[in-house]
Amino acid sequence: MMRVTFTVLSLVLAPCVLADYSSHPKAAQLADELAATGEYTRAEVLDVLRKAQRNPKLIESERKAPERTRTWPEYRSIFMDGSRVANGVRFLRKHYPSLARASAEYGVPKHVIAAIIGVETLYGGYTGPHPVIDSLATQGFDHPTRTPFFFSELKEYFLLCREMGFDPLAQKGSYAGAMGLSQFMPSNYRRLGLDYDGDGRVNLWSPSDAIGSVANYLKNFRGTNTGWRAGEAVAFPVKISSPPEGVAVNQKTPTHTWAALSAHVEELPVTLEATQAVGLLALQTGAEPEYWLALPNFYSILSYNPRTYYAMAVFQVSQAIAAADLAD
Incomplete structure (x- = not known):
């Protein structure tokens, strides 16, 4: 999976352009594939697509993401600021039981888990304003180079909504369709998301669920126990x-x-x-x-978003959180 990072530096997007995606040439393919799963009828899928809104600015934002376009000093300065580090320490202490449990179970240091959530969504302060159906339909049908990836994620999103009881038109996330504090794409929400607070559902807007899911991702993204190596450096x-x-x-x-x-x-x-x-x-x-x-743990972070600057920013934020926590 290609992970797409959502940050608070997303472009201010223009109003959506109304479009009937139910008549898009790929809509019939999506409806047929979902109907074949037995989870939806073709009519249900096409009805949702009919209500989705096309927004070309979402594609522009994905293609101009900071990790694609900025120099390392410019990119690093986005995340290595005092407030992000200080809020990381607060997040670490507020959610210490969940972080300690995830670290013990998966071997991922607490400050690395916190840093990913801090880099992705400011510790849950900004999880995305865009209807996920708009993001994934726009990217999945109209993206000039990554349509297969986003089309697959659009299908995964429909299945996720059925499994979780979500309204496909109600969920909000990033310009790329990533969701929750951990900004999981739908396929990884389904595969690696955890119910870590024990309430019977996987809710990545819950800090506990997001914490456990991030640790699970870093440990198991490539398969059972092939990711993060406990006790090793980055x-x-x-x-x-x-x-x-x-x-x-x-x-x-x-x-x-x-x-x-x-x-x-x-x-x-x-x-x-x-x-x-x-x-x-x-x-x-x-x-x-x-x-x-x-070392290999760096590449576990890189699996979250395959951009060197992203993984290095997470690592350096994690180091800063750990140092500030010890000093305070």
Whole structure:
């Protein structure tokens, strides 16, 4: 799944353009696929699509998301501010029982879980103003390059609504259709969302459910127990002794071993096994990039949103929350 981050820096969107999506060429395909599941009739699906509103500005926002368009210093400054860190400490303390439980069960540090929720939605302060059906119909039918992904998420959204008893026209979220404090897309809401407060339903607008679901995501996104590694580090800033010719940077997985990179790296603060999987990050800050050595846990964060700047922002916010919590 490609995760799409929602932040409070979303563009101010123009009013929706009325459109009857029930007559879109792909509407019949969606209606047929959902009818085949037995959860909807074709008429029910087309009736919802008839009431969806087209908003081209949603596509513009997705394509101009800050992690796609800004330099690392610009992007970092969005999240590394005093209020986000201070509110992260407050969130940590207010929801300590749920965070401690999730950390114990999944191995994900409390401050990492809090940082993701802080980066995504300001700890639940801004979870998105857009009707999810509008976001997913617009992106799923009209996006110029990512229609297959969003069309699939639109189908998942209909199924989620049936399972959870949601009104498909009533739920609100991001310009990409992500929902709740954790900003899960519908497929991951269905697959990885947890009822962590024990009230019998998965409600990602509930802090407890969002906390447990984020931890579950980081641990199990790629499959059972193949994600977050308890007790291991995330990334280290490094100096490069020579240009790493032929070494790929900013990949989606740790594509190298420490043995392959060790000759290039100076001043690593830990000892790594030669076979340790690692990746090299190059963050553009000016004339010379800022290099980091990334370990597998960095790539667990990256699975949440496959942009290097996003994962690094979450990591650095988590470090700042942890430091502020200890200092206070």
